[in-house]
Amino acid sequence: MSDNSASAYWKANLRLVAFCLAIWFIVSYLFGIILVEPLNEYRLGGYKLGFWFAQQGSIYTFVVLIFFYAWRMNALDRKFDVHEE
Amino acid sequence: MELQTLTYIVVGMTFALYIGIAIWARAATTGEFYVAGKGVHPVLNGMATGADWMSAASFISMAGLIAFNGYGASVFLMGWTGGYVLLAMLLAPYLRKYGKFTVPEFIGDRFYSRTARIVAVLCLIIASITYVIGQMKGIGVAFSRFLELPFDTGLYVGMAIVFFYAVLGGMKGITYTQIAQYCVLIFAYTVPAVFISLNLTGNAFPQVGLGSQMADGTYLLDKLDLVVQDLGFDKYTTAGMENKLNMFVYTLTLMIGTAGLPHVIIRFFTVPSVKAARFSAGWALVFIALLYTVAPAVGAMARLNLTTTFQGEDGQGMVYEERPQWVKNWEKTGLLKFEDKNGDGKITYVADKATNEVVKIDKDIMVLANPEIAKLPNWVIALVAAGGLAAALSTAAGLLLAIASSISHDLLKGVFMPKISEKTELLASRIAMAGAVMVAGYLGLHPPDFAAGTVAIAFGLAASSLFPALMMGIFSKRINRSGAVWGMLAGLGVTMLYVFQHKGIMFVPGTAFLGDMQPNWFFGITPNAFGAIGALVNFGVAFVVSRVTAPPPEHIQHMVEHIRVPAGAGTAVDH
Numbered sequence: 001m002s003d004n005s006a007s008a009y010w011k012a013n014l015r016l017v018a019f020c021l022a023i024w025f026i027v028s029y030l031f032g033i034i035l036v037e038p039l040n041e042y043r044l045g046g047y048k049l050g051f052w053f054a055q056q057g058s059i060y061t062f063v064v065l066i067f068f069y070a071w072r073m074n075a076l077d078r079k080f081d082v083h084e085e
Numbered sequence: 086m087e088l089q090t091l092t093y094i095v096v097g098m099t100f101a102l103y104i105g106i107a108i109w110a111r112a113a114t115t116g117e118f119y120v121a122g123k124g125v126h127p128v129l130n131g132m133a134t135g136a137d138w139m140s141a142a143s144f145i146s147m148a149g150l151i152a153f154n155g156y157g158a159s160v161f162l163m164g165w166t167g168g169y170v171l172l173a174m175l176l177a178p179y180l181r182k183y184g185k186f187t188v189p190e191f192i193g194d195r196f197y198s199r200t201a202r203i204v205a206v207l208c209l210i211i212a213s214i215t216y217v218i219g220q221m222k223g224i225g226v227a228f229s230r231f232l233e234l235p236f237d238t239g240l241y242v243g244m245a246i247v248f249f250y251a252v253l254g255g256m257k258g259i260t261y262t263q264i265a266q267y268c269v270l271i272f273a274y275t276v277p278a279v280f281i282s283l284n285l286t287g288n289a290f291p292q293v294g295l296g297s298q299m300a301d302g303t304y305l306l307d308k309l310d311l312v313v314q315d316l317g318f319d320k321y322t323t324a325g326m327e328n329k330l331n332m333f334v335y336t337l338t339l340m341i342g343t344a345g346l347p348h349v350i351i352r353f354f355t356v357p358s359v360k361a362a363r364f365s366a367g368w369a370l371v372f373i374a375l376l377y378t379v380a381p382a383v384g385a386m387a388r389l390n391l392t393t394t395f396q397g398e399d400g401q402g403m404v405y406e407e408r409p410q411w412v413k414n415w416e417k418t419g420l421l422k423f424e425d426k427n428g429d430g431k432i433t434y435v436a437d438k439a440t441n442e443v444v445k446i447d448k449d450i451m452v453l454a455n456p457e458i459a460k461l462p463n464w465v466i467a468l469v470a471a472g473g474l475a476a477a478l479s480t481a482a483g484l485l486l487a488i489a490s491s492i493s494h495d496l497l498k499g500v501f502m503p504k505i506s507e508k509t510e511l512l513a514s515r516i517a518m519a520g521a522v523m524v525a526g527y528l529g530l531h532p533p534d535f536a537a538g539t540v541a542i543a544f545g546l547a548a549s550s551l552f553p554a555l556m557m558g559i560f561s562k563r564i565n566r567s568g569a570v571w572g573m574l575a576g577l578g579v580t581m582l583y584v585f586q587h588k589g590i591m592f593v594p595g596t597a598f599l600g601d602m603q604p605n606w607f608f609g610i611t612p613n614a615f616g617a618i619g620a621l622v623n624f625g626v627a628f629v630v631s632r633v634t635a636p637p638p639e640h641i642q643h644m645v646e647h648i649r650v651p652a653g654a655g656t657a658v659d660h
Contacts, residue, residue: 051156055151058163069173083652084651
């Protein structure tokens with residue numbers, strides 16, 4: 001693998017990680033802690049929305065994020081031909 | 086059947102299962118002993134990671150923490166799950182690609198330094214030992230409470246079981262017993278939760294039930310807010326933990342601490358490929374989320390049940406002579422204590438300490454008494470005992486393996502006797518494991534003063550020392566030997582100093598030179614939450630020191646390039 005394609009692969013990976021961690025930050029720190037009071041004005045059934053993100057929603061999002069990352073990375077591995085046998 | 090007999094049968098059956106698995110999954114090579122031959126299916130590894138991760142504290146204490154802290158306990162829920170996102174994206178795939186046996190080994194190789202490796206071993210051992218003491222205590226407590234055996238007898242039985250499968254099977258034996266233990270613990274946790282949710286809201290899914298209406302049409306959480314507010318407590322859904330900054334930093338500390346705990350990281354060395362490591366982290370979180378999304382429901386519903394019981398039929402307090410059977414049972418254990426201060430024969434439960442007559446509610450009874458509160462059959466209670474033991478045993482075994490492998494592989498083979506054969510190393514690792522079980526058992530029987538600060542130490546250490554070193558080792562080619570060593574020591578030092586100055590040196594009471602009081606906290610951050618600040622210091626120091634010293638040699642830079650791509654991860658062994 002050439003140096004160029006190696007660095008392109010790594011950059012694509014970093015972009016994907018940055019995107020996923022941005023969402024990771026938004027659902028937990030932003031929705032669950034920083035903006036919890038304004039979000040609590042809205043409701044999801046009996047849940048106040050901010051409270052729901054802090055105790056339920058962030059966890060579901062984390063699970064989806066990891067599978068999304070794994071799926072996208074596998075595609076990147078193939079695109080740059082660095083996948084395992 | 087008598088509850089006692091039933092509990093013996095259920096617990097006995099699960100133990101027989103673990104021993105059977107241990108005999109089937111013996112380890113024959115160091116590769117099998119340290120990393121289960123790298124042949125564990127990603128979904129199964131996810132399950133094993135779930136059991137490895139969910140300790141006696143997760144199983145027994147977390148719902149109680151949530152019950153009494155309400156919204157504030159979200160830091161544990163987010164912190165102990167969000168770490169897996171970091172693990173999946175920043176560490177696990179690369180460390181799996183690197184393909185060796187232990188966490189200190191990677192740090193030693195990447196930073197071409199024995200000193201770095203030894204510092205990492207020290208961090209690992211201190212973090213894991215403090216953590217394992219809690220598990221040993223959990224095993225003793227579960228035995229004494231459910232089987233009415235003395236605490237130390239229970240501990241010996243637990244030690245014997247762990248000894249058997251960990252020494253015999255190493256990581257391979259531990260992996261397959263953890264899978265069985267996961268099934269036991271998740272079943273034991275969710276069954277009572279489903280019944281209680283059905284009971285209160287008519288919804289079988291506790292996660293949905295928590296956001297549903299009760300029979301009288303009010304939402305469960307609104308009712309709970311109202312009930313606890315009437316008694317003078319903070320509203321359940323908005324009660325915070327100190328302040329926003331503290332919640333933020335605490336969550337971050339738990340997240341990066343989770344990602345940096347060696348016994349969790351090494352689980353990802355056992356899967357066949359880099360691709361499998363990524364997916365396996367996702368599966369691990371699925372299995373963990375099953376418990377962690379149910380826990381808030383268990384906490385809130387138990388708090389509601391408990392509070393309404395204490396309010397009595399007329400809302401004027403519980404008539405002491407007419408208290409329900411489960412209250413009597415838990416009063417006997419001393420976890421629940423009443424004192425009729427005004428002598429009216431009624432127990433009033435209020436926030437005001439002067440008039441509150443429920444003088445003690447141990448948070449652990451929220452899970453332990455749950456089946457009785459919901460009037461579930463005896464076999465469910467027996468199952469909860471087996472579940473608590475499974476949670477404690479599986480975490481203890483994972484921690485002991487991390488300790489044993491760092492002693493036999495990093496210290497003995499890596500530093501002191503590099504020339505020993507594989508056979509000798511395998512023997513050494515078994516002896517190290519046996520030794521670790523003994524030490525853990527001894528400390529469980531005679532917990533040192535610092536055991537109280539387990540969480541602070543284990544997460545603070547992992548967050549402030551190991552996580553930054555691992556991450557920089559992968560994501561930066563420029564961080565060198567001096568940067569890594571000084572960074573780890575600085576991060577560790579700052580965290581320990583902060584914890585000790587507020588909690589006492591090695592947690593010895595009276596040696597806290599700043600006192601455990603709020604005005605002295607740095608921006609109001611609690612000592613338990615300080616690991617993230619230590620991690621920041623670690624990153625900063627490593628960066629600056631690496632800038633002013635020589636860059637890492639060429640071959641190290643190649644090594645970093647090599648671990649960044651999945652291709653060529655080496656072969657796996659089928660089981």
